[in-house]
Amino acid sequence: xxxxxxxAHVARLARLGLSDEELSGYQAQLGVILDxxxxxxxxxxxxxxxxxxxxxxxxxxxxDEVRPSLDRREVxxxxxxxxxxxxxxxxxxxxx
Numbered sequence: 001x002x003x004x005x006x007x008a009h010v011a012r013l014a015r016l017g018l019s020d021e022e023l024s025g026y027q028a029q030l031g032v033i034l035d036x037x038x039x040x041x042x043x044x045x046x047x048x049x050x051x052x053x054x055x056x057x058x059x060x061x062x063x064d065e066v067r068p069s070l071d072r073r074e075v076x077x078x079x080x081x082x083x084x085x086x087x088x089x090x091x092x093x094x095x096x
Contacts, residue, residue, distance in 0.1 A: 005030065 007027045011018045018026070072085065081088035 007023050011023065076082040076085065079087050
């Protein structure tokens with residue numbers, strides 16, 4: 001399928017400095033892409049529902065149940081620094 005797109009103009013709009021060899025390469029690649037798109041458009045999609053994804057996507061949720069967790073005191077004792085039941089970390093942003 002012959003294409004009538006000025007690749008050099010599009011490259012200039014995108015501020016891309018492309019050589020003549022790159023321009024002809026992209027012209028050929030664009031031709032292949034547009035040929036493929038034209039073949040896809042030939043499919044009979046009458047009665048086919050539009051989808052956002054070709055595979056059915058299902059979230060696997062687990063029940064929200066309370067479970068025992070680690071002992072707070074034991075975890076804090078293993079940290080390099082803690083204070084008043086919390087981890088002590090260096091300040092991320094300095095304030096003045």
